[in-house]
Amino acid sequence: LAKTTQPISMDSYEGQEVNITCSHNNIATNDYITWYQQFPSQGPRFIIQGYKTKVTNEVASLFIPADRKSSTLSLPRVSLSDTAVYYCLVGDTSFGNEKLTFGTGTRLTIIP
Amino acid sequence: EAGVVQSPRYKIIEKKQPVAFWCNPISGHNTLYWYRQNLGQGPELLIRYENEEAVDDSQLPKDRFSAERLKGVDSTLKIQPAELGDSAVYLCASSLVGQGNTGELFFGEGSRLTVL
Numbered sequence: 681l682a683k684t685t686q687p688i689s690m691d692s693y694e695g696q697e698v699n700i701t702c703s704h705n706n707i708a709t710n711d712y713i714t715w716y717q718q719f720p721s722q723g724p725r726f727i728i729q730g731y732k733t734k735v736t737n738e739v740a741s742l743f744i745p746a747d748r749k750s751s752t753l754s755l756p757r758v759s760l761s762d763t764a765v766y767y768c769l770v771g772d773t774s775f776g777n778e779k780l781t782f783g784t785g786t787r788l789t790i791i792p
Numbered sequence: 793e794a795g796v797v798q799s800p801r802y803k804i805i806e807k808k809q810p811v812a813f814w815c816n817p818i819s820g821h822n823t824l825y826w827y828r829q830n831l832g833q834g835p836e837l838l839i840r841y842e843n844e845e846a847v848d849d850s851q852l853p854k855d856r857f858s859a860e861r862l863k864g865v866d867s868t869l870k871i872q873p874a875e876l877g878d879s880a881v882y883l884c885a886s887s888l889v890g891q892g893n894t895g896e897l898f899f900g901e902g903s904r905l906t907v908l
Binding site: 715723724726729780782784785 | 900
């Protein structure tokens with residue numbers, strides 16, 4: 681199973697771009713990288729998923745270098761509502777997510 | 793479209809009592825998961841169902857935990873008897889696997905259990 685390492689916590693001011701990096705040195709060929717967001721008293725919510733290079737959607741971008749041993753979630757111009765825990769998961773999602781494991785995540789706090 | 797529905801949202805019981813949690817997944821989702829999340833930790837998978845079959849229950853403490861997914865739709869997770877260490881949030885998730893999709897998990901709001 682690919683293990684992930686990410687910072688325990690990060691602080692940022694409103695309006696800034698926030699980058700959260702995740703290390704996954706033993707990622708397998710068939711593994712995808714997925715990020716989830718979790719607010720207090722709610723279940724995790726899917727943010728973005730990618731395999732290589734760059735993926736962008738309406739809320740975030742995901743940068744994956746060629747060796748795929750790390751990935752960076754980028755949140756543009758954060759607001760107070762982006763305060764949450766962000767989880768990086770690595771696994772082969774094409775076959776039922778049975779290998780997806782949540783770590784302790786990164787607690788992001790946005791400061792007014 | 794309705795999301796994953798869980799009940800109850802909160803449950804307080806005394807140790808050694810039984811407790812049950814119910815989950816209704818998103819319509820059409822063939823895969824259902826039960827996770828447990830302890831305070832300050834990420835969710836841990838307890839059991840995964842493909843339709844009505846439990847395909848991964850390696851993390852389920854089978855001496856006191858049981859689960860079922862009759863007819864491949866709703867699911868129930870039971871703990872009997874509950875212990876103090878079972879206090880946690882129990883999350884249900886569902887996904888539609890196969891047919892080229894990404895396998896995105898959709899989570900419910902969770903059931904918070906407090907064992908006194």
